[in-house]
Amino acid sequence: MRHVISILMENEPGTLSRxxxxxxxxxxxxxxxxxxxxxDNTLSRMTLVTSGSDxxxxxxxxxxxxxxxxxxxxxxxxxxxxxxxxxxxxxxxxDNSSREEMKRLxxxxxxxxxxxxxxxxxxxxxxxxxKIDSFLEALGxxxxxxxxxxxxxxxxxGNRALxx
Amino acid sequence: xxxTGADITIRCLADEGVEYxxxxxxxxxxxxxxxxxxxxxxxxxxxxHEQGATHAADGYARSxxxxxxxxxxxxxxxxxxxxxxxxxxxxxIPMVVISGQVPSSVIGQDAFQEVDAxxxxxxxxKHNFLVKDIELLAxxxxxxxxxxxxxxxxxxxxxxxxxxTAQKTEYHYPDxxxxxxxxxxxxxxxxxxxxxxxxxxxxxxPVIYTGGGIILGEAHEELTELVKLLGYPCTxxxxxxxxxxxxxxxxxxxxxxxxxxxxxxxMHECDVLLAIGARFDDRVTGDLAKFCPYAKIIHVDVDxxxxxxxxxxxxxxxGEAKLVINEMIEAVKASETKPDADALKGxxxxxxxxxxxxxxxxxxxxxVIKPQFVVEKLYELTGGDAFVTSDVGQHQxxxxxxxxxxxxxxxxxxxxxxxxxxxxxxxxxxxxxHRDATVATVTGEGSIVMCIQExxxxxxxxxxxKVLNLNNRYLGMVRQWxxxxxxxxxxxxxxxxxxxxxxxxxxxxxxxxxxxxxGDVEAALKEAINDRKRLYFMDxxxxxxxxxxxxxxxxxxxxxxxxxxxxxxxxxxxxxA
Numbered sequence: 001m002r003h004v005i006s007i008l009m010e011n012e013p014g015t016l017s018r019x020x021x022x023x024x025x026x027x028x029x030x031x032x033x034x035x036x037x038x039x040d041n042t043l044s045r046m047t048l049v050t051s052g053s054d055x056x057x058x059x060x061x062x063x064x065x066x067x068x069x070x071x072x073x074x075x076x077x078x079x080x081x082x083x084x085x086x087x088x089x090x091x092x093x094x095d096n097s098s099r100e101e102m103k104r105l106x107x108x109x110x111x112x113x114x115x116x117x118x119x120x121x122x123x124x125x126x127x128x129x130x131k132i133d134s135f136l137e138a139l140g141x142x143x144x145x146x147x148x149x150x151x152x153x154x155x156x157x158g159n160r161a162l163x164x
Numbered sequence: 165x166x167x168t169g170a171d172i173t174i175r176c177l178a179d180e181g182v183e184y185x186x187x188x189x190x191x192x193x194x195x196x197x198x199x200x201x202x203x204x205x206x207x208x209x210x211x212x213h214e215q216g217a218t219h220a221a222d223g224y225a226r227s228x229x230x231x232x233x234x235x236x237x238x239x240x241x242x243x244x245x246x247x248x249x250x251x252x253x254x255x256x257i258p259m260v261v262i263s264g265q266v267p268s269s270v271i272g273q274d275a276f277q278e279v280d281a282x283x284x285x286x287x288x289x290k291h292n293f294l295v296k297d298i299e300l301l302a303x304x305x306x307x308x309x310x311x312x313x314x315x316x317x318x319x320x321x322x323x324x325x326x327x328x329t330a331q332k333t334e335y336h337y338p339d340x341x342x343x344x345x346x347x348x349x350x351x352x353x354x355x356x357x358x359x360x361x362x363x364x365x366x367x368x369x370p371v372i373y374t375g376g377g378i379i380l381g382e383a384h385e386e387l388t389e390l391v392k393l394l395g396y397p398c399t400x401x402x403x404x405x406x407x408x409x410x411x412x413x414x415x416x417x418x419x420x421x422x423x424x425x426x427x428x429x430x431m432h433e434c435d436v437l438l439a440i441g442a443r444f445d446d447r448v449t450g451d452l453a454k455f456c457p458y459a460k461i462i463h464v465d466v467d468x469x470x471x472x473x474x475x476x477x478x479x480x481x482x483g484e485a486k487l488v489i490n491e492m493i494e495a496v497k498a499s500e501t502k503p504d505a506d507a508l509k510g511x512x513x514x515x516x517x518x519x520x521x522x523x524x525x526x527x528x529x530x531x532v533i534k535p536q537f538v539v540e541k542l543y544e545l546t547g548g549d550a551f552v553t554s555d556v557g558q559h560q561x562x563x564x565x566x567x568x569x570x571x572x573x574x575x576x577x578x579x580x581x582x583x584x585x586x587x588x589x590x591x592x593x594x595x596x597x598h599r600d601a602t603v604a605t606v607t608g609e610g611s612i613v614m615c616i617q618e619x620x621x622x623x624x625x626x627x628x629x630k631v632l633n634l635n636n637r638y639l640g641m642v643r644q645w646x647x648x649x650x651x652x653x654x655x656x657x658x659x660x661x662x663x664x665x666x667x668x669x670x671x672x673x674x675x676x677x678x679x680x681x682x683g684d685v686e687a688a689l690k691e692a693i694n695d696r697k698r699l700y701f702m703d704x705x706x707x708x709x710x711x712x713x714x715x716x717x718x719x720x721x722x723x724x725x726x727x728x729x730x731x732x733x734x735x736x737x738x739x740x741a
Contacts, residue, residue: 009345010345014282014286016295017286018286021286023286025287055472055476059469059473062370062468062469063469065468065469066467066468068291068311068343068345068346069345070345071345072345073345082384097282142174164344
């Protein structure tokens with residue numbers, strides 16, 4: 001099963017490599033991983049998407065907690081949570097019909113066209129991963145020039161918070 | 165007064181109470197070596213290879229409970245420590261390794277003797293640091309000792325660039341450090357302990373299975389009290405030997421691949437298993453699908469990630485062995501339920517029947533020395549009170565089987581990583597910490613040459629170690645597996661062109677003896693043990709065909725143990741058919 005894990009960790013060089021090293025050494029799978037400093041500049045927050053059986057996920061959270069620089073973590077998937085991912089995508093927009101079609105699809109998915117040339121649209125799209133996957137599917141491979149996705153970030157719904 | 169980073173480093177070690185450091189100098193560590201020269205609090209032991217330094221520090225740590233400390237230079241200095249660090253990591257041994265690094269200004273420029281020490285050691289340390297600011301040096305060293313020695317212990321590397329060791333600042337060594345992200349659990353959860361004790365007291369066929377955590381956690385007295393209070397059978401892992409007195413009637417021997425028949429059968433048949441400070445290693449469990457099929461499993465460990473990693477535990481207890489066992493003792497005493505005496509009587513009768521098979525039995529004739537016989541004699545002659553280090557292979561198993569350890573920290577071996585070459589340098593650390601004790605290294609002609617250079621260190625520091633080389637001219641354990649599982653194709657397991665070990669020992673300045681007849685074993689050992697001054701290298705020419713029995717083959721369960729050669733042969737034929 002897919003799990004989204006949020007990790008608060010010391011904002012120090014080497015922490016990221018400890019986490020990625022742990023995953024490769026123990027054969028755990030990483031689907032996406034994003035990390036950035038928080039409002040407290042001594043802390044970074046990582047959102048990591050992984051998958052595995054319950055016992056694998058239990059090991060993943062235990063092994064992450066065992067790393068000295070991991071301060072706290074939360075498996076968001078255990079409760080209701082919000083996930084968002086942002087994508088920037090270049091699509092072919094060479095003639096009137098394709099320019100119209102791309103604009104229309106972007107509007108349907110609530111994307112924004114943020115750069116335009118006479119042959120290319122660059123679209124920004126935010127949503128959960130399945131929405132972004134659906135958009136890519138709707139566009140079709142032949143219309144896509146380049147894709148960049150941020151990976152998933154997430155936060156718990158309601159009063160629950162990951163804080164120290 | 166301001167001190168240089170080098171002086172601060174050494175002062176930190178002195179203030180930490182470090183008695184010995186094991187090391188080897190080189191360019192990036194020269195300021196630190198200069199600081200060593202200016203003081204007398206910390207004694208430096210010059211090894212002959214950095215791997216030897218880590219194993220010596222490891223042996224010191226295992227035999228004393230205090231952290232072992234290593235000092236090496238950058239590049240090859242630090243890469244040579246990796247095997248020793250990984251050895252300590254797998255067996256959770258507290259160790260601090262200080263490595264010199266090239267100056268900060270050239271880090272990343274492929275400077276002479278530059279290696280990314282933090283990167284190279286990352287997968288096999290509990291934690292590591294690169295010191296980038298002299299103001300953080302003392303605090304970082306304090307953190308290193310704190311992390312290495314608390315929770316589940318382990319090795320910590322502190323990499324110090326040369327320029328940091330030359331800069332100056334005020335010296336202040338903190339009494340303690342607080343690391344917000346590192347707060348190991350010490351006490352077990354009361355509810356979990358209550359549940360565990362209820363399950364224990366309801367057991368009809370209990371087994372108490374303990375590992376290295378009892379030794380590391382100084383919990384042997386508490387364990388002994390709990391086992392005797394309950395009257396339950398107790399088995400130890402290879403790492404846990406000495407955690408419970410081996411000569412006590414409630415001890416059913418080591419378990420696992422080459423453990424006793426009674427301990428493995430008891431594991432298979434038990435209805436409640438109390439595991440403390442053990443991690444369900446594959447050499448202990450055999451095939452997980454066949455592991456303890458009838459048992460409710462209680463697992464006590466200081467490391468939450470050890471629990472339910474290989475075998476799911478019904479009652480997990482996270483906490484230090486000593487504290488948890490103490491609370492269990494109180495709860496057992498306070499409980500109105502008492503162990504089921506009738507059930508226990510029947511259970512012990514069953515165990516005694518398994519025990520009667522005498523699964524370690526071997527035949528010693530007048531012609532060829534059996535390796536088991538040498539270890540048995542060593543045990544008799546030292547009254548079970550020696551420190552025994554070992555390398556890895558058949559001799560390691562024979563030592564574990566035939567030397568009965570009644571006390572903790574007497575049995576020093578690389579159980580987790582299985583590092584050949586560990587035994588001799590580890591014995592140096594043990595002998596330095598226990599100057600008057602008998603320290604024996606049980607080894608083989610394959611393992612001993614992997615760190616043979618340390619014989620030179622032994623001479624320099626007057627370490628009268630007794631080396632028992634069980635020389636069968638084969639990599640015995642490899643040969644055994646090839647005999648059983650590869651139709652006797654002995655691919656590269658014969659040790660050709662061996663040195664003359666007697667002359668070799670003599671050339672290093674020690675006493676070398678070759679023993680070829682069973683009748684000469686005892687006298688040779690006696691002479692060596694009685695000489696308190698000199699290192700004896702005893703080259704025992706042993707039976708080339710001896711195998712370690714009993715044995716659980718890979719992929720088999722505890723109840724599928726082979727007792728005798730004939731049974732293995734039959735098994736082999738079935739497999740081949």
